Amino acid sequence: MVKASNNKNHVDLENAVIGGSLKQIKCPTSKVSDPKNPELISVWTCDIRPIQTKSIIKLMAEEITPYDEVSLVHVKRLKKLDPEEKTRGVVIRAILCSTEFLTSKAEVCAFMKEKDTMFDEEFSNIQRHELPRFLPPTKETALLWSTQYWPMSWKGNPNHQTLLTTEFDLDIERNMVLKLEQLASEEAKLGKVPIVTIIAKPERSSDELNKPIWQILAIGYDTRHQYPLEHSVMNVIKLIANNELERRQNSTQEEQDDSDNYLCHNLLVYTTHEPCVMCSMALVHSRIGRLVYVKDSPKTGALGSCYNIGDRDGLNWKFDTWKWINSGEVQKLENIPNINLAKSYNV
Numbered sequence: 374m375v376k377a378s379n380n381k382n383h384v385d386l387e388n389a390v391i392g393g394s395l396k397q398i399k400c401p402t403s404k405v406s407d408p409k410n411p412e413l414i415s416v417w418t419c420d421i422r423p424i425q426t427k428s429i430i431k432l433m434a435e436e437i438t439p440y441d442e443v444s445l446v447h448v449k450r451l452k453k454l455d456p457e458e459k460t461r462g463v464v465i466r467a468i469l470c471s472t473e474f475l476t477s478k479a480e481v482c483a484f485m486k487e488k489d490t491m492f493d494e495e496f497s498n499i500q501r502h503e504l505p506r507f508l509p510p511t512k513e514t515a516l517l518w519s520t521q522y523w524p525m526s527w528k529g530n531p532n533h534q535t536l537l538t539t540e541f542d543l544d545i546e547r548n549m550v551l552k553l554e555q556l557a558s559e560e561a562k563l564g565k566v567p568i569v570t571i572i573a574k575p576e577r578s579s580d581e582l583n584k585p586i587w588q589i590l591a592i593g594y595d596t597r598h599q600y601p602l603e604h605s606v607m608n609v610i611k612l613i614a615n616n617e618l619e620r621r622q623n624s625t626q627e628e629q630d631d632s633d634n635y636l637c638h639n640l641l642v643y644t645t646h647e648p649c650v651m652c653s654m655a656l657v658h659s660r661i662g663r664l665v666y667v668k669d670s671p672k673t674g675a676l677g678s679c680y681n682i683g684d685r686d687g688l689n690w691k692f693d694t695w696k697w698i699n700s701g702e703v704q705k706l707e708n709i710p711n712i713n714l715a716k717s718y719n720v
């Protein structure tokens with residue numbers, strides 16, 4: 374069951390957009406299917422008698438699922454056939470495995486003969502079926518696909534929980550994006566590259582209202598004309614590092630022992646352009662909490678466009694990435710002279 378929303382903003386679950394402004398950028402391995410045009414996979418089905426059900430379920434759990442690289446958690450593995458197909462008595466049709474696990478009908482038969490003592494080749498009616506590769510995005514789509522393809526298993530989309538429980542103050546987020554645009558515009562006027570990154574710390578106002586306020590800790594600009602690795606993200610992390618160094622030099626040993634060793638632990642990053650691989654890895658290494666960017670970098674972007682560095686299994690830190698898509702602010706950024714200079718850049 375999807376929990377009730379904590380989010381005061383409208384949440385578009387299908388497109389992963391909050392308040393019409395922030396689009397969640399996630400790794401494709403956790404993606405869900407397009408409801409109208411799902412990517413399909415092929416599987417092998419096998420007809421069984423009710424008495425075989427237990428042994429088939431055991432066979433799937435022990436001999437197939439751990440080794441089949443195609444995940445089938447989103448489909449029901451067994452279905453009873455309709456009465457008109459029941460000339461053979463009660464028949465259950467089971468999805469055995471993907472056609473990537475066993476590639477031909479002959480292989481399926483050989484596998485079943487070896488593994489299942491009750492296997493009846495003539496009765497089994499081994500067939501190839503097509504069904505959606507990924508989770509259905511909504512319960513309605515799950516019901517539709519259950520009639521179109523095969524019964525789907527719907528336990529709620531885990532990412533929907535994330536979307537419904539992620540709280541954003543959209544006014545604050547918008548103000549941060551506007552700040553980026555103001556700074557990028559000033560850079561452009563000076564004839565510089567309009568790529569800007571801000572690192573901020575989420576805090577609450579000290580008055581009785583206790584409102585969320587973002588304290589800007591550092592602003593980074595693109596200075597690669599001085600040195601090729603000085604992208605705005607690298608520069609802003611360097612500023613945080615310098616501040617931290619100064620703080621440590623002025624603190625006691627006890628304060629230093631208590632301090633966090635990761636430079637940007639759970640801090641918030643706002644940047645005009647989707648960062649490159651180098652910058653994204655630096656953000657992982659600094660353990661940021663969340664990043665919002667405005668412009669995709671289709672060829673070099675390492676968060677949504679290529680690689681998904683912020684949401685990648687195997688790295689020791691993940692952070693949430695969001696793209697600001699509200700057309701008002703996006704258009705404002707697009708109007709900045711030379712904003713697309715960055716097309717030929719790694720950002």
Ligand SMILES: [Zn+2]
Nearest residue numbers: 604649652720
């Ligand atoms: Zn970069």
